[in-house]
Structures are given as C-alpha cells and as structure tokens.
Amino acid sequence: MSETATTTSASGTEDLLVRALELDAADPLADRRELFALDDGVYLDGNSLGALPLHVPARVQDVLTRQWGELRIRSWDESGWWTAPERIGDRIAPLVGAAAGQIVVSDSTSVNVFKAVVAAARIAGEGRDEILVDATTFPTDGYIAASAARLTGHRIVPVAPADVPAALGPRTAVVLLNHVDYRSGRLHDLPGLTAAVHAAGAVAVWDLCHSAGALPVGLDEHGVDLAVGCTYKYLNGGPGSPAYLYVAERHQAAFDSPLPGWNSHADPFGMTPGYAPADGSARGRVGTPDIVSMLTLEAALDVWDGVGVDAVRAKSLALTDFFLACVEAYVPAGRVTSVTPTAHAERGSQVALRCDDAASVMPRLVERGVVGDLRRPDVLRFGFTPLYVGFADVERAARVLAEVLAENPGD
Incomplete structure (x- = not known):
C-alpha cells in the first residue's frame, strides 16, 4: 500500500x-x-459456498412431497431422475465451454479427481510412469493423486504450474492442475499449459472448482482431456452439491473408470456379473445418484438462464x-x-x-x-x-x- x-x-x-x-x-x-436470498451484509464467500437462489426451496419441496412422497419409485422415469446426471451436465457444459454429452454430474470433486487421474494414466498408456501435480494445489487433489499413483504404479512429481513445461518429458503420463489457485486467486494458463502437456504426449486433467461460473474456461476450444469441478461455489448448487466430470468426446471410448459401478453399466438393470461400460459421459457414473442434492443443483442453475x-x-x-x-x-x-x-x-x-x-x-x-x-x-x-x-x-x-x-x- x-x-x-x-x-x-x-x-x-x-x-x-x-x-x-x-x-x-x-x-x-x-x-x-x-x-438470491441475501441479507443486509456483504457476502464475499461465494467462492466457498454460493448464496441460495430464492426459487430453490419450492422446487426442492416438490421433489420431496410430490416426486418422492407421491410418485415414489415411478419418479426414476416419470420425473427424470435416471437421466439427471447427464441432463444437468449438459446445463453446466456451456458455462465451461463444452458441447453436450461430455459432462456427467455425480459424486464429489475428490471422487471425480480419482476417476479422472486413474483413467488419464490408463489413456496415456505404458512407458509413462509420472503424474505431475500442482505443488500449490488444494490438499485433497494432492492426496487423491498420490493414492491414484500408488494404485497405478506411477510416481508423483509436485511442480509449480509455471514450471510444468520444463518438467514435462517422455515419462509424463498425467498432469493435474488447478485452473485458479484456491489460496491466492491466481489464474493459470489453461490453454498454454494444456498445449504443452499434449506436445509432451501426456494427458491434461484440470480442476475447475474456482473458475467455473466465474470466468470462461473453454474446455473444448483448448483441447482439455478431462476436467472436474464442484457446483456449490459460483454455481450456487448448495452445500455438498454433487460435482461433475468432463471427459472429452475423443477419450470417451477409452475412458476406463477405476470405479465401475452399476450406474455406469451399459445395461444397469441386466444385473450381469461382468462389467460392460455405457457409452458417452455415463461412463463417469458410479452408484445411485444423490437425487435430492442433484435436483437442488438443477433448480439453482436457472439463475444462469440468459447470462x-x-x-x-x-x-x-x-x-x-x-x-x-x-x-x-x-x-x-x-x-x-x-x-x-x-x-x-x-x-x-x-x-x-x-x-x-x-x-x-x-x-x-x-x-x-x-x-x-x-x-x-x-x-x-x-x-x-x-x-x-x-x-x-x-x-x-x-x-x-x-x-x-x-x-x-x-x-
């Protein structure tokens, strides 16, 4: 000063x-x-928990009393519960610069980071045994990446985002980066770093928790491979609202989730002992989705109409x-x-x-x-x-x- x-x-x-x-x-x-439901104060913590859109409680009340209370099991079909993960993913897609069919809403950010890093390591293939991780990352991303590395036989290499280009090499399989640093608010160069990762033959995974809903991301435009993000910050989905997973269309056929739950099966109600993955973004699903939180998020996204x-x-x-x-x-x-x-x-x-x-x-x-x-x-x-x-x-x-x-x- x-x-x-x-x-x-x-x-x-x-x-x-x-x-x-x-x-x-x-x-x-x-x-x-x-x-939004706001008081006379100044709320500058929407990067931790977004404010409540005023119309959401009535929508949630309908989910509880009519869809669950009256229709009960019929709501999986009649109220669209079964298709909610992909449907809501398609509503988030324009906010992060993605075409429809590439985002599924499910699980938490941490779970989706795990899915994305392991699947990215498998996409990268043999002969590459390093996972580069943003050294300044939100701690959970580092914890999850380390666990994924143990599972896949890779080793973790912490590196500052600015140093990623110099750290890339023939052994690099995956690079996990935050679009915006949660502590400082620094915006990292998603287009440039993604291009550098690709030039090295590796796979780029981006955490969008502090950018989605606040600034353009351009997932498709910049050729991002996989991305994850939460929905309770700038997207105002509510505390603990489900996260999302982006898998670029070109990678969907090769996306091999480490958590192949029944919800991502090609024939989920066939109840067969062998796993056959569904097509498209549904491969990112795992178990039964949290419908109440998911439909709360869907209602909250209405505030983006026309924006x-x-x-x-x-x-x-x-x-x-x-x-x-x-x-x-x-x-x-x-x-x-x-x-x-x-x-x-x-x-x-x-x-x-x-x-x-x-x-x-x-x-x-x-x-x-x-x-x-x-x-x-x-x-x-x-x-x-x-x-x-x-x-x-x-x-x-x-x-x-x-x-x-x-x-x-x-x-």
Whole structure:
C-alpha cells in the first residue's frame, strides 16, 4: 500500500461511494441479485459456498412431497431422475465451454479427481510412469493423486504450474492442475499449459472448482482431456452439491473408470456379473445418484438462464479492480498486501490479502456484516460472485476492513 493510503479524507470516501453507485446503476447483471436470498451484509464467500437462489426451496419441496412422497419409485422415469446426471451436465457444459454429452454430474470433486487421474494414466498408456501435480494445489487433489499413483504404479512429481513445461518429458503420463489457485486467486494458463502437456504426449486433467461460473474456461476450444469441478461455489448448487466430470468426446471410448459401478453399466438393470461400460459421459457414473442434492443443483442453475459467461467475467474483473482500488485508498499503509495478481490474465474472481493478524481480523469483519474467509495463517480471502455482488458491496467491504484494521494497528 502507498503512503497516501495512511488516511482517507471524507471527500475521498464519498467519491468512491459515488463511483460504486454509478457502476451499480450501469451493471447489466444487477437484476440477478434479486434472485438470491441475501441479507443486509456483504457476502464475499461465494467462492466457498454460493448464496441460495430464492426459487430453490419450492422446487426442492416438490421433489420431496410430490416426486418422492407421491410418485415414489415411478419418479426414476416419470420425473427424470435416471437421466439427471447427464441432463444437468449438459446445463453446466456451456458455462465451461463444452458441447453436450461430455459432462456427467455425480459424486464429489475428490471422487471425480480419482476417476479422472486413474483413467488419464490408463489413456496415456505404458512407458509413462509420472503424474505431475500442482505443488500449490488444494490438499485433497494432492492426496487423491498420490493414492491414484500408488494404485497405478506411477510416481508423483509436485511442480509449480509455471514450471510444468520444463518438467514435462517422455515419462509424463498425467498432469493435474488447478485452473485458479484456491489460496491466492491466481489464474493459470489453461490453454498454454494444456498445449504443452499434449506436445509432451501426456494427458491434461484440470480442476475447475474456482473458475467455473466465474470466468470462461473453454474446455473444448483448448483441447482439455478431462476436467472436474464442484457446483456449490459460483454455481450456487448448495452445500455438498454433487460435482461433475468432463471427459472429452475423443477419450470417451477409452475412458476406463477405476470405479465401475452399476450406474455406469451399459445395461444397469441386466444385473450381469461382468462389467460392460455405457457409452458417452455415463461412463463417469458410479452408484445411485444423490437425487435430492442433484435436483437442488438443477433448480439453482436457472439463475444462469440468459447470462453469458463473458459478461460475468467482465464484471468479475471490474469488481476485483474496484476492491483493490478501495483497499488502496482506505486501508492504513503497510497493513495488508495483495497476493492476487493485478494482471487480468492472471486473476480469478477473488482477492487474497496477506495480513499478519488475519486470524483475528476476519471474525471482526464477519461481526460487522462483511463475510469473507481465512486461509491460515495470514490470508484474508474475498470471493466476488458477479451474479449477486455489487460495487457498493465492494466499497463497503473495503471501508469496514480499514476500520477494523485501524482499531488494531497490528505489531
């Protein structure tokens, strides 16, 4: 922070607030906010759990009382329960730049990472025994990849995403990367890294948990092989909502899941002892899907009707730019340092601020109605969901942060 940020005049604060109101008035996505259950606070933790779309409870009530309560077993056919994993996958597909028939909604992100990494190692074939893993990855991805490596006889090679091209070689089978770093908000080069992986003859697996619903992904355009993602962050599917698995059409015939459950059988009701995989994205299914959570997600996806991902990305960048400007203007000099890249090409939809007393600052922010989260030991993390976060929210969050930090000057 600059020395001029030590104090902010009343006129400076007023100028930023006026600018925020002007930006909100011109925001083409502003009306989407009315679709969500929000209070008078500022919710900047949608990168952990998205807000509830207002119409979802009534839809879930229908699932419980009519589909389950009245139709019961008939709902597998009459209410479309059986086809839900692929049907909802096709609704997610445009948000990540995929054509229909390549995404199945099922299980958790962790389970899908396991399926994807093992299947990718099998697609890569013999003679390749290394799995490169993002060294900064969300811990579960690393745990799962290590287990997959033990199962397949591969070895794990942790590597920073920027160093992947230099680490690739003839022994590389799979590269597992995060599109956006969960801690810093850094956006990694999916097109460039995917091309480098392919040039080395390996298979690229991407984790989209912190990018899907916040920015364009372009799975088909950039030739991604396999991808996984959760649905409870920017897609607002609800706590524990099922994840999804993308398998590019060119790989579907060779996709050999390590979890061949009855739901992915070509003839699931034949109950035969031998396994024969279904065609298409259904190969990514395993057991009986969690229908209530899945249909909750399906209802939540209605908020995306008529919304383009490019418009979401434009607002996301504007929100994060404005937040950084407000922090620069309001926060006492030297109290926080942004660890989120300033370059748009390297930024997701969050801002992470390093703060020595972050562990005590975040609870005080929450008490004052500004909800972000803490990444220990010293990172304040703020997520910006463009469908319901406005510019006045951003200005208020920075102002409250400055007030909290001023009350406790730190060490």
